[in-house]
Amino acid sequence: MNRHTKTALFVAPILILGGYILSDMYLENKAHENKVIQIQQEGHCDVINQRCILKAEEFEVNVTHENGITTVNSTYPLDTATFFIVDQSDKAQYYRLGMKDSPYYWKRETPLGKLVANKGDKYKLRLIAEIKGGKYIAEFYTQTL
Numbered sequence: 001m002n003r004h005t006k007t008a009l010f011v012a013p014i015l016i017l018g019g020y021i022l023s024d025m026y027l028e029n030k031a032h033e034n035k036v037i038q039i040q041q042e043g044h045c046d047v048i049n050q051r052c053i054l055k056a057e058e059f060e061v062n063v064t065h066e067n068g069i070t071t072v073n074s075t076y077p078l079d080t081a082t083f084f085i086v087d088q089s090d091k092a093q094y095y096r097l098g099m100k101d102s103p104y105y106w107k108r109e110t111p112l113g114k115l116v117a118n119k120g121d122k123y124k125l126r127l128i129a130e131i132k133g134g135k136y137i138a139e140f141y142t143q144t145l
Contacts, residue, residue, distance in 0.1 A: 037134060039056045040056065042060075044143070045140055045142045047070070048144050049144070051145075054140065060074065061073070061136070061138070063083075065110070068110070069107050070083055070097070070107065071100065073104060073105050074129060077102070077104055078104070078106060080128075080129075080130045081097040081128070081129050083097055084125060116143070118144065120144065123143075124140075124141055125139070126140075127140075
């Protein structure tokens with residue numbers, strides 16, 4: 001075995017390990033970059049009857065309202081969640097949701113139940129969910145069936 005082969009066999013594992021570490025650092029840095037991703041309403045949304053799913057690729061958020069408490073449940077742990085109720089003049093009242101039991105569940109008392117209590121009531125809502133610097137945003141309507 002000549003010295004070039006010996007050098008290559010010695011250097012190759014170091015280069016492989018270094019490449020693995022650098023690629024991991026790059027991907028982790030990329031994940032923390034600020035980005036805005038829009039979440040789309042999937043089907044009909046009825047938060048009072050627990051049928052409101054918002055989706056962006058594999059990320060899903062379920063929005064419900066029961067006994068005066070609005071709850072957001074997501075497939076990934078959230079850093080923060082902010083819920084907006086938008087009136088007819090397009091003015092939004094925001095509610096910072098608090099973590100319920102884990103970063104997957106967020107809740108807060110809101111007046112949403114009074115606004116869409118009757119069958120056929122429709123209201124515009126917005127949601128901003130933050131995960132590692134990325135903001136998932138949605139504007140959607142809930143209508144009680």
